[in-house]
Structure formats: structure tokens, C-alpha cells
Amino acid sequence: MSLFEDELHYTIATRLEKRDALIEAGHEPYPYRFQRTHYNQDLHTQYDALESGVETEDVVRLAGRIMAIRNNGMFLDLHDTSGKIQAFCHKESLDEDLLAILKLLDVGDMVGVEGSIRRTPRGELSVRVKRFEILCKALLQLPEKYHGLTDVEVRYRQRYLDLIVNEDSRHTLRQRSKIVSAMRRYLDDKGYMEVETPMLHPIAGGASANPFVTHHYSLDQEMCLRIAPELYLKRLIVGGLSDKVFEINRCFRNEGISTRHNPEFTSIELYEAYSDYNDMMSLTETLVQVACLAIHGDLKVEYGDKTLDFIGPWKRASMVDLVTEHSGVDFLPLSEEEARQKANDLGVYVEPTDSWGKVVEAVFAEKVEAHLIQPTHVIDLPRDISPLSKVHRHVARLSERFETYINGWEIANAFSELSDPLDQKARFEDQMKERASGDSEAQPMDEDYVNALGYGLPPTGGLGLGIDRLVMLLTNSPSIRDVILFPTLKVKH
RNA sequence: GCGUCCAUAGCUCAGCGGUAGAGCAGUCCCCUUUUAAGGGAAAGGUCCUGAGUUCGAAUCUCAGUGGACGCACCA
Numbered sequence: 432m433s434l435f436e437d438e439l440h441y442t443i444a445t446r447l448e449k450r451d452a453l454i455e456a457g458h459e460p461y462p463y464r465f466q467r468t469h470y471n472q473d474l475h476t477q478y479d480a481l482e483s484g485v486e487t488e489d490v491v492r493l494a495g496r497i498m499a500i501r502n503n504g505m506f507l508d509l510h511d512t513s514g515k516i517q518a519f520c521h522k523e524s525l526d527e528d529l530l531a532i533l534k535l536l537d538v539g540d541m542v543g544v545e546g547s548i549r550r551t552p553r554g555e556l557s558v559r560v561k562r563f564e565i566l567c568k569a570l571l572q573l574p575e576k577y578h579g580l581t582d583v584e585v586r587y588r589q590r591y592l593d594l595i596v597n598e599d600s601r602h603t604l605r606q607r608s609k610i611v612s613a614m615r616r617y618l619d620d621k622g623y624m625e626v627e628t629p630m631l632h633p634i635a636g637g638a639s640a641n642p643f644v645t646h647h648y649s650l651d652q653e654m655c656l657r658i659a660p661e662l663y664l665k666r667l668i669v670g671g672l673s674d675k676v677f678e679i680n681r682c683f684r685n686e687g688i689s690t691r692h693n694p695e696f697t698s699i700e701l702y703e704a705y706s707d708y709n710d711m712m713s714l715t716e717t718l719v720q721v722a723c724l725a726i727h728g729d730l731k732v733e734y735g736d737k738t739l740d741f742i743g744p745w746k747r748a749s750m751v752d753l754v755t756e757h758s759g760v761d762f763l764p765l766s767e768e769e770a771r772q773k774a775n776d777l778g779v780y781v782e783p784t785d786s787w788g789k790v791v792e793a794v795f796a797e798k799v800e801a802h803l804i805q806p807t808h809v810i811d812l813p814r815d816i817s818p819l820s821k822v823h824r825h826v827a828r829l830s831e832r833f834e835t836y837i838n839g840w841e842i843a844n845a846f847s848e849l850s851d852p853l854d855q856k857a858r859f860e861d862q863m864k865e866r867a868s869g870d871s872e873a874q875p876m877d878e879d880y881v882n883a884l885g886y887g888l889p890p891t892g893g894l895g896l897g898i899d900r901l902v903m904l905l906t907n908s909p910s911i912r913d914v915i916l917f918p919t920l921k922v923k924h
Numbered sequence: 925g926c927g928u929c930c931a932u933a934g935c936u937c938a939g940c941g942g943u944a945g946a947g948c949a950g951u952c953c954c955c956u957u958u959u960a961a962g963g964g965a966a967a968g969g970u971c972c973u974g975a976g977u978u979c980g981a982a983u984c985u986c987a988g989u990g991g992a993c994g995c996a997c998c999a
Contacts, residue, residue: 432934441968442934442950502958522956538949551957575935575948577960582935584991596935640998686998687925696999834999841999872998897999910992923990 432571442572449535450568458532460568465543468492472513478548478556486549491558493518494543494566496595497536499576504533509544509558517557518544524559532565538576539569539595587918600913603906606726607914610902613725614699614718615679623701624673627680628663630656636880637661637819639872640684643694656683661819661893662880664702665848668891669883677701679898690910691840694919697898702848706892708820708831711845712808715835715894716743719806719842723905734838734904737804745806745835750795753809757798762791763828784868787828788813803836818858818874820846835896842901845894852884 432440439447453460468491469477481487495511507518522530524546536542546560574580579596586593586600593600615625633652635642637659647654660678667676679699688694699718703710723730723741730741748756755761760773770790774781779797781790791813803809810833814822823829831847849855859881865873902914912918 440934440950445950499959501961502956503954505956506958506961508959517959519957551959553957553959555957555959557957572934572949575960577948578936580935582931582991584931585935587991638999682999684998687996689995689998690993692998698999844999895999900999921990 434570443570446537446568446570446572449537450570453532453535453565453568456528456532456535458565460565462564462566465494465564465566466492467494467543470513471495471509471511471516474516474548474558475514475556478550481548481550481556483550483554484552486559487547489548490545490561491548492543492545493558495541496569497538497540497542498573500536500538504536506557507536507542509542517551517555518542518546518560518563519549519551519557520560520563524561529563533563536565537569537572539571539573540565541567541569583912584920587912587920588923590917603902603908603913604916606906607898607902609725610722610905611679611697611898613721617718617721618675618677618701621675623675623677623703626664626667626672626676626678628660628667628678630681630683632657634875634877636874636877638682638684639874641686641871643683643685658682658684659698659895660700661895662877664700665888665891665893666880666883668702668704669886669888674704674889675701688919690912691900691903693899693911693915696911696915698895699898700893700895702891702893704889704891707847707890708810708833708845708892711892711894712745712747712810712833712835713743714892715808715843715845715896716741716745716806718896719837719901722901726905732905732907734907735909737838739837739904740805745808747808747810747833749811749829750799750809750813751791751811751829753799753803754791754795757802758794760794762787762794763826786813786815788815788817792816800836801839804838806835806837808833808835815861817846818862819849819855821849821851822854837904840900840904841897842904843894843896845892848888848891848893850884850888850890852881855884856881 450460471493474491493509493511493516495509497507498510499508505520507520509516509518520533542563543566544558544560544563546558549559550556574596580586580593631654633654635655635658640658642655642658645654659682664676664678677699680697681695682698683695685694686692720730720741723732732739751763758777760777762770762773765773767787770787771781771785774790774794777794779794781793811823811829812832812834814828814830817830817832820830820832823831833845834841835843859874859876862873863876866875899911899914903911906914908914
């Protein structure tokens with residue numbers, strides 16, 4: 432239903448008539464404020480012991496949305512953000528003029544009520560309404576109360592409607608907020624400094640992904656929406672703004688949409704000087720645990736038909752060992768050419784130009800990922816697919832990088848940050864070669880970043896953690912769109 | 925980008941070649957201790973859009989639009 436039709440729906444026309452009738456009777460349908468004394472949930476807590484059939488003299492003022500009307504207006508279900516309470520509008524408790532206005536109320540309207548607390552003989556805590564005022568006349572009809580709104584397209588396009596009607600959606604999205612706030616509070620308490628780095632980047636660096644490209648008119652310059660804040664955050668470590676910085680915000684990647692991908696998604700990225708990737712592993716566990724405890728009070732959660740156990744320490748295994756375990760092939764000693772051949776033998780498609788690391792990654796994705804249900808740190812990723820991380824301190828082919836997997840999904844990615852400016856320059860140059868040979872996601876050279884390293888980045892551990900996926904896992908949500916307030920959708924014509 | 929499925933009243937759904945149905949919501953009437961309140965009456969539709977097949981299309985075919993899921997890409 433829409434207010435932008437040539438001919439308004441008959442239910443809208445009816446409500447417009449009621450709106451006019453309210454004005455006629457001297458009731459402003461869109462007033463400015465209402466002083467309330469309680470949230471509904473406060474009353475349920477406060478009057479928990481009140482016995483059925485008991486009337487009190489305690490006067491309260493409540494405000495909320497009418498979600499149901501029964502018995503010709505005698506009973507209203509009044510919902511506020513905390514919960515529901517029944518408003519009891521007995522004709523003997525209301526003046527004539529208010530009784531007349533009662534007929535002009537609809538499900539969906541916002542009202543403020545004043546009255547005394549009572550519990551009905553059937554046990555429903557209620558407010559016996561002595562006075563009420565309309566706080567907002569709703570013109571559009573809400574979806575049916577019993578089945579609610581199930582059309583996922585409408586739920587995503589008109590999230591406000593979904594939130595009004597579906598308790599589950601409200602719950603999940605509120606839990607998201609609690610999760611983010613708990614992690615932020617933890618980092619704050621531990622002395623990490625929250626910062627905001629640019630969202631508009633001249634060069635989209637810090638990850639391998641396709642950016643959204645836009646244009647700044649007065650600078651007459653191409654800009655990208657950031658794909659990761661990484662390179663700016665490490666510049667702050669170089670500058671010594673703080674030895675511990677973090678940013679919780681959006682990244683944008685111009686790639687496919689799925690139940691686990693939204694073009695804009697939220698990550699927490701943090702960098703800590705004088706630390707390495709081992710420290711980041713512990714921190715990853717702690718952050719996920721903090722998030723989990725914030726909404727569950729427990730470290731085991733149900734996701735679909737699985738139980739995820741976040742109690743630490745989590746399993747740690749190197750990527751090549753996991754590949755060996757699940758494919759029977761040890762790629763570590765193989766040449767690039769042998770690796771490609773073995774991948775093909777395993778039925779894993781690889782490009783003839785793929786590097787050793789890309790081959791290992793491809794086999795890992797195909798053979799291992801789906802098995803990593805319980806939290807697992809996959810450590811020591813190939814060096815050639817990790818252009819921003821330090822070379823492994825013992826194995827030259829590997830890097831000090833790990834990805835954390837839960838339920839088969841990558842949740843976190845972290846490294847001992849590469850601090851050697853000459854090595855970094857060489858890595859970017861390798862990436863540029865891959866870019867030239869057709870890999871649009873290879874990372875572009877960022878000369879200023881290399882120069883920043885030239886002034887000195889201390890040993891630093893860095894971590895990126897995908898908030899949306901974590902929230903999915905912790906709230907048992909099957910789609911990333913369920914945990915994003917306004918997921919990206921195609922415009923409907 | 926590819927494949928499969930979905931789109932009918934405000935909402936939730938049935939109907940699947942023979943002129944459009946239910947429940948809930950809305951309207952009117954009855955009912956002032958109900959809570960998916962109840963009883964009665966009337967109303968409400970470009971069956972997503974366009975083309976085709978057919979005597980006849982919500983129904984079959986093709987194309988388009990939007991969505992869901994899977995694959996690819998990726999986090």
C-alpha cells in the first residue's frame with residue numbers, strides 16, 4: 432500500500448476521514464510531545480506480584496503504538512519499545528468526548544494514555560485508562576497480526592514495517608547492536624583508541640576486491656569507496672597516534688550478493704604495536720567470546736542444526752596441513768607447476784598462471800573450508816597471496832597470517848604486519864604484475880603507504896573481523912540480510 | 925554472470941485452461957472483562973508487466989521486472 436497512488440486505497444481514505452474527525456473534535460493528530468512515566472516493561476517488573484482482579488490507585492502515563500483493538504475498543508494492546516501492556520478503556524472510566532474519540536483510533540496509531548494499574552481477573556496486567564491522547568494518526572494499514580509479514584522482499588525494502596510487526600527481527604537487530612557495543616566497550620577498556628579513517632580512497636588498497644568507483648567533481652578526481660581501512664590504520668601506528676587503534680565501520684566491495692555477502696558490510700579492524708599474529712589469535716577469541724557472552728551469557732550457541740562452541744583455546748592448524756589432511760596431498764614441498772598438476776588431479780580448477788599460493792588456497796577452499804565448523808584458526812597462509820603480511824619466521828613460502836573459520840565461513844583475517852618498506856614495495860610490484868596479467872583484484876601500489884613504512888612501522892599485529900557474519904552466527908540468522916538493517920536491494924521500478 | 929524456484933485482496937494463502945476464493949485486517953450493525961475476543965451484513969482484485977498459443981489464459985509458452993536459493997566471485 433502506498434500514499435502515492437492516483438486513487439488512495441479505501442482503507443487509507445477511511446483513516447483520512449478519521450484524521451479529519453480528530454481535528455474537528457479539537458485533537459491534533461500529530462502533536463509535539465508526551466511526558467511518560469514508565470516503559471511498559473517497567474510495569475511488568477514492578478507489578479509482577481500484583482494479584483489478579485486487584486485495582487491499584489497508582490497512576491502511570493504510557494506511550495506507544497496500538498497493535499490490537501478488541502471488544503469494540505475496550506481493550507487496546509499498547510506496544511512500546513520495551514514490550515506490551517493492555518490498555519483498558521472502560522466506558523465508565525472515560526469522559527464522553529474521549530469515548531467518542533476512541534472510535535477514531537486504529538491499529539497502528541500511536542497514543543499516550545494515563546490511568547491506574549490493575550490486573551484483570553484473567554491475569555493480564557493493564558492500565559485502566561482515564562485519559563488518552565492521540566500521538567500520531569497512522570494512515571497505512573499494518574500487516575495481519577497473526578501471520579505477520581513474511582514476504583522477505585517487503586521485510587527488507589520496508590524494514591520499518593518488519594520491525595513494527597516482527598518481534599524476531601527486532602530481537603536480532605537489537606542483539607546486533609549489543610554485540611557491537613560489547614566489543615567496542617572491551618577494546619575501549621583495554622586502551623584501544625577508536626579512530627575514523629577515510630571511506631573515500633584515491634586507491635582501493637588493503638584487500639583483494641573490486642571497489643565501487645566514483646568521482647569527486649571539484650577535485651576532478653576518481654575516488655573509490657574503501658574496500659578496507661587497513662593501510663590508513665597502519666599509517667596511524669607509524670605516526671604513533673596510539674599503539675592500539677581500531678575502527679568499526681563499513682567496507683564496500685563491488686561483488687556478488689549472497690546470504691553471506693552484502694556490498695557494504697561492517698568490519699572491526701584493529702592494530703596493535705609490538706604484537707604479532709599469535710597475539711591476534713588470542714584477541715580474536717576474546718572478542719568473539721565477549722560478543723557471545725553479551726547476548727547469550729554462555730559460550731555455546733545453536734546455529735541451524737549445529738552447536739558452536741566458542742570456549743578457547745580454539746584449534747590452530749596450518750593451511751597446508753589442513754589441505755594435506757583433507758586432500759591427501761602435501762603441497763608444501765611441491766613446485767608451482769607440480770602444485771597446479773596435483774590440484775587438477777584433485778578436480779580443483781586452477782588457472783595455468785596461478786601461483787603456488789593461489790593453488791593451495793583454491794584446494795583449501797574446495798576441500799577444507801566446509802569442514803571447519805567449530806572455531807579454527809587457519810594459520811600460516813601462503814606468502815604470495817598475503818602481500819601485506821610478514822614472511823613466516825621459519826618457512827619462506829608462508830606468511831604470518833591466519834584466517835579464522837567458524838561454520839565454514841571466514842570470520843577473521845590477521846597478520847604480523849609487514850613492516851619492511853623494501854619488501855612491501857616488492858610485494859606491491861608483484862601484485863601489479865598480477866594485475867597486468869588480468870587479476871582485477873590484485874592490490875594496487877600505494878606509494879605513500881610504502882613511504883610511511885619508510886619512516887618505520889614497529890612490529891605490529893593486525894586483525895580484521897567480519898561483524899555481520901559473526902552476528903549471523905550468534906543470532907542464528909540464515910542470511911546476512913537478516914542482520915543488516917537496510918540490506919542492499921535492486922531498485923524496483 | 926549462470927541455473928532452479930517464486931510473484932493472486934492491505935497481510936497470510938488456496939485456485940493451476942471455462943468470467944476470482946478463504947482467513948485475518950478495514951467498513952457497518954450487535955456485544956463492555958477481552959487477549960488470534962465473539963456473532964451478523966456488505967465491500968474490497970490491471971491474478972507483477974508485455975507478447976504469444978487457444979473459441980477462451982490467473983492457469984500453458986516466450987520475453988521482461990523484482991525477489992529467494994544454489995553456483996561463480998568473494999569476506
